[in-house]
Amino acid sequence: MKLGLQLGYWGAQPPANAPELVAAAEAAGYDAVFTAESWGSDAYTPLAWWGSATERLRLGTSVVQLSARTPTATAMASLTLDHLSGGRHILGLGVSGPQVVEGWYGQPFAKPLARTREYVDIVRKVLDRKEPVTSDGPHYPMPYTGEGASGLGKPLKPITHPLRADIPIWLGAEGPKNVALTAEIADGWLAIYYSPRLAPMYNKWLDEGFARPGARRTREDFEIAATCQVIVTDDRAATLAAQKPIMxxxxxxxxxxxxxxxxQVYRRMGYDAVVDEVTELFRSGRKDAAAEAIPDEMVTETMIVGNRDEVRDGLRRWEDAGVTMLLVACRDADHVRSLADVVLG
Structure with missing residues (x-):
């Protein structure tokens, strides 16, 4: 089991201790560090800034949003960071949701699966650099010939030769069709709210993608990086209660x-009634009551919480379910080191 440090995206201000966390993760044997974006800080700038102080950690995005950049712009950022890091970049992509895509980026959200397939195909063409990049669309036509086009657009190859044509592309996916597509066209799956109990269901989705003609990977060389809070504590009840407002x-x-x-992820786990209650309470302004409505077992579906022995048992369950990396958030350097001691020790 590998560990990835998830720095996420910023709140109102940049996190003060991110460089300390990254340094501790590299020293403690973490495999990678990841940044994210929503509608504030971007993913690439902090990853390059903090990553410049590292020598071994892989530098990943979890995730950059498709609608934030054209496929070629993402490929440019990816090949640039891969050069600067000596071949340590992981490109994590996700479609986000309609509120962000249409409300923040001003782009249509429709056909997320088709858009993802086309987007990844263009990124790979850029990195491959075998010929000028073209795409028939319909979502990202290259050259653009639609309304307002000058007619002067010409297919191009990147000026900069990518260090690696096979920069790993991992996709953030939650539903059955998205996960199957991920297994077909990507190198890894960024899983949020992963539940080891549902591994047979996930495996069915993944196997569908692996079995498709031209699938890029097999299960043996495909990475599953699951977001998971790992908390070593003797006060399990209080720790679970503290996680419920976020959920x-x-x-x-x-x-x-x-x-x-x-x-929808929790509905697939069988918590329809709880989801309905939490949604109603939260959207009516009763946020404390919404948190209290979440049962303990719903929290531990997607987290590993307990004393040292309980955490080690949990780690074995996640590894047996097929997870190859846990993406963890840490509050300080001591937390980074303590998780490494339990997970990697």
Missing amino acids: ALYIGGMGAPELNFHA
């Missing part, structure tokens, strides 16, 4: 009530 936000407040991908 209530994602289940009840993220996305539209009729289309919340995070809520």
